[in-house]
Amino acid sequence: GAVVSQHPSWVICKSGTSVKIECRSLDFQATTMFWYRQFPKQSLMLMATSNEGSKATYEQGVEKDKFLINHASLTLSTLTVTSAHPEDSSFYICSAYRDPTDTQYFGPGTRLTVL
Amino acid sequence: SQQGEEDPQALSIQEGENATMNCSYKTSINNLQWYRQNSGRGLVHLILIRSNEREKHSGRLRVTLDTSKKSSSLLITASRAADTASYFCATDGDGANNLFFGTGTRLTVIP
Numbered sequence: 001g002a003v004v005s006q007h008p009s010w011v012i013c014k015s016g017t018s019v020k021i022e023c024r025s026l027d028f029q030a031t032t033m034f035w036y037r038q039f040p041k042q043s044l045m046l047m048a049t050s051n052e053g054s055k056a057t058y059e060q061g062v063e064k065d066k067f068l069i070n071h072a073s074l075t076l077s078t079l080t081v082t083s084a085h086p087e088d089s090s091f092y093i094c095s096a097y098r099d100p101t102d103t104q105y106f107g108p109g110t111r112l113t114v115l
Numbered sequence: 116s117q118q119g120e121e122d123p124q125a126l127s128i129q130e131g132e133n134a135t136m137n138c139s140y141k142t143s144i145n146n147l148q149w150y151r152q153n154s155g156r157g158l159v160h161l162i163l164i165r166s167n168e169r170e171k172h173s174g175r176l177r178v179t180l181d182t183s184k185k186s187s188s189l190l191i192t193a194s195r196a197a198d199t200a201s202y203f204c205a206t207d208g209d210g211a212n213n214l215f216f217g218t219g220t221r222l223t224v225i226p
Contacts, residue, residue: 036216044158044203044216093158106150106158 003027004096006107013084014115021079021110023094029074030096035067038091038109050077084114121204121217129225134191136220138204139184147180149189150203152219158203161189196226 003026013019023033031052036044048069049057056069066088068080077096081088093109122137140147146165150158164171164180164187171178177190191198201219 046215095158105160 004094004105004107006092006094006110008110009108010111010113012113012115015085016083018080018082019084019112021081021092021094021112023077023079023096023107025075025096025098025105028096028098030077030098031074032097033071033077034095034097035069035077035079036093036095038093044093047079081112084112086114088112089114121202121220123220124218125221125223127223127225128194130194130196132194134194134198134222134224136189136202136222138187138189138217140187140204140206140215140217141185142206144182144206146207147178147187148205149176149178149187150205150216152201152203161202191222194222194224196224198222199224 005024005026007022011019033050035047035050037047038044046059047062047067048059050069050071051057052071052074056071058064066082068082069077071077077094079092079094089112091109091111093106095106098105120139126134126136128134144166146163148163149161151161152158162171162173162176162178164178166182169180175192177192178187180187187204189202199222201221203219204217206215
């Protein structure tokens with residue numbers, strides 16, 4: 001089956017630093033990838049849609065200057081949390097959309113802890 | 116908001132019993148999907164049902180869809196302790212490739 005990887009699986013950083021999370025579709029090309037975040041005991045919330053070769057589309061309330069998304073190739077999207085703060089601590093999950101199955105394949109997630 | 120809602124929020128059953136979770140959504144859809152998430156892990160896709168389908172089976176899973184009521188149910192038969200997880204429904208309500216997730220049902224299967 002389709003596989004999506006994320007790196008790193010977990011990261012701890014100091015407040016004020018930037019953290020980059022990678023999302024890769026390993027065995028298929030994904031023109032569209034999605035970034036979600038999940039707070040403890042809550043549902044996933046869509047942050048942004050990442051489109052290969054164009055700017056990401058952000059959901060309302062998500063700061064585009066804080067959560068930089070780059071989808072430079074058909075198999076890689078990156079999310080950079082800039083100037084991270086403790087409230088950014090969360091579980092970040094990416095997914096890649098595989099056409100024509102109408103199915104999203106999710107990465108294993110990245111646990112970000114900002115001290 | 117297009118976010119759906121699952122009911123119940125939490126469900127605890129004995130191993131061997133059936134578990135039923137319900138999902139309601141607000142907009143018209145092309146398809147509805149069910150996902151499973153083990154604690155702290157990524158989502159795993161379980162099953163997709165299209166808007167023109169009423170019922171779908173996959174192993175011990177049975178999904179129904181009632182578009183007139185904007186609701187879906189996930190039935191897990193003969194539950195096992197390994198089924199303990201959170202289950203989410205997701206819809207593509209805006210016609211694009213986005214998914215909008217419900218709040219999830221936390222299922223606990225007691226051995």
